[in-house]
Amino acid sequence: MSKLRMGVIGAGLWGNNHAHTFNVLPETELVGVCDLDEGRALKMKESFGAELAFTDYEKLINNAAIDAVSVATPDFTHTPIVLAALKADKHVLSEKPLATTVKEAEEIAEAAAKSKGKLMVDFHNRVNPILAQVRDMIQNGEIGLARHGSARLSNTTYVPFEMLSWAKKSSALWFLGSHLVDVLRFILADEVERVYSVARSGTLAKGGVDTKDFHSSILEFSKGTVVTMENSWILSKDNPSLVDFKIEFVGEKGQVQADPTHNGGLRRIVDGGLRYNDYIGITPTGETRIGGFVLESIARFIDSVVRGTPLLADAEDGLANTKILAAIEESVATGKAVTVG
The missing domain is CATH 3.40.50.720 (NAD(P)-binding Rossmann-like Domain)
Known part of the structure; x- marks a missing residue:
């Protein structure tokens, strides 16, 4: 072939x-x-x-x-x-x-x-083994209906100041929130109906990157789940990983907590202190x-x-994602809750 x-x-x-x-x-x-x-x-x-x-x-x-x-x-x-x-x-x-x-x-x-x-x-987080297991737990009813949750996907200042030459044309919301919104839709198999969000600027702008420092958002899903979501680009570079990723859901019958930031079993101490290495994102295989x-x-x-x-x-997933992020931006601009779509 x-x-x-x-x-x-x-x-x-x-x-x-x-x-x-x-x-x-x-x-x-x-x-x-x-x-x-x-x-x-x-x-x-x-x-x-x-x-x-x-x-x-x-x-x-x-x-x-x-x-x-x-x-x-x-x-x-x-x-x-x-x-x-x-x-x-x-x-x-x-x-x-x-x-x-x-x-x-x-x-x-x-x-x-x-x-x-x-x-x-x-x-790609749809095939992250940790998050795929969270989806299975939720969809199998292990904690009952997820009533509320929290989700954090943030970076240290290394990302906007050093890693991305185009950071001022984006934000932690679009760069990271796009991942997190999709993960939440994927895990809950549900759609966001309404959002409310606040954002602040100043720290990045002082360093020459004129974009939002962070977004803090509330997402209301159609089945009743409410999730608070954080996307920040101003975490300290002293963190052991440039990514901080955490998800928790509280359900009618229990809780599930996930920390895909790192895997803990591989650590190195170098100039700058403790650092974590990822060993599930990219792993060695045959040719x-x-x-x-x-x-x-x-x-x-x-x-x-x-x-x-x-x-x-697919394209519809991409469209749904953009609608939610755009609604968050609208909520920041207006100071009001915004219905998605």
């Missing part, structure tokens, strides 16, 4: 995860890579043995040698790339969030419905397999295109 010929748009950290996955899976061949920075595109081409390198995503998309593309560019840049790929009937894997406005997300969902290509959003949920989710896209298995998350 001929291999699915892949193109990767975006040569940053996550684009490299995509390129690596397509290089390892026996069903795929990495043909082309693209980045606005020609040097980065050429470096990725050389690192992963791709045949082609581009600085114009339209040239990659319209190249007849490429069957499917993955979009691993900054949050706010996805829409024109995804739309161009769907118009060309390419299969598309997009990093989250699908879009940063409801109008754009709706446009993408409409284009996906018309395209011969499949569209998947890379909400033709991918291990860890971060890369597994990318492989699920290939499963869907090649084998017809269900998409991990």
